[in-house]
Amino acid sequence: MISKKTKYAINALVYLAKENKGTEPIQISKIAESENIPRKFLEAILLILKNAGMLSSRKGKTGGYFLHKSPDEINIADVMRLFDGPIALLPCVTHTYYERCEECKDEATCGIRSVFADVRNETVNTLKNATLTEIMLRAELMKKEKK
Amino acid sequence: MISKKTKYAINALVYLAKENKGTEPIQISKIAESENIPRKFLEAILLILKNAGMLSSRKGKTGGYFLHKSPDEINIADVMRLFDGPIALLPCVTHTYYERCEECKDEATCGIRSVFADVRNETVNTLKNATLTEIMLRAELMKKEKK
């Protein structure tokens, strides 16, 4: 399971991608209210997204947040890694957070590792393609189907 | 990341599938030593695998554990669910452990949910096919390649 931080972060990002037509920043409180996220918790989350270069902010009165990158450059894989660390299910199959399994005898011929490497590749692939644009597109399609 | 319980469980199962040629049970201590798993911790794990119907045991002197099912009927998906719960990354896309996301507005048209449903399907598919037989086969193939 992904953490609530990651889930809230994705929801906030999608919200900003949808609402932020002009360049006027949107306040934390507004996002929190609309997306049902605890105000103070969201504050911390947005700050992390900003420091990671996904969001920008304006301080002071009339301040708020807005996307720093284009919506098709922000994807779920990067957001997950930012808050939850590695996407892989075993430490020995992550690329950026690699760590050997202490109990393992021979990594190069481990059948278990081989399976989890496949899972990792599939998952990262799907999540890399899941940009904010893609997420909004999927939602649109489902709304049309519904009618 | 999967828990150490799941990782140890898979290792123990593969070990039993490989070593248990006759019907003589294998003792906890032997498995623990061979697979570098803390003895007492493994004890608890094997008990759970037994109660789930994957292992059988003989008590008392000359007692120990052995596979209850055939190695191609035991897969990683089931082991993971047993120890770590749902495989899905969002509560709203699991089949057996379904739970609504509190903060969600409309599940039926949620683009985020749609992405994580894809991930779930891919992962479950791969892990269901990852039986003990499959894992041993992969290891064999890699050993041959190495030469």
Add this chain to the structure above:
DNA sequence: TATAATTCCTATCGAAATAATAGGATTTTA
């Protein structure tokens, strides 16, 4: 029948992670 060796079972513990809040410093507009 006693003993040794094993699984079975419950309780407990410390450390880490998670979800969230508190409180104030800083910045900016008006």
Add this chain to the structure above:
DNA sequence: TAAAATCCTATTATTTCGATAGGAATTATA
């Protein structure tokens, strides 16, 4: 200068994880 926003650090409560302790029950065998 006041109001309203982000920025930043610390703290807390709860849950989960990894592991151990200690003994009860069971069984082969000397």
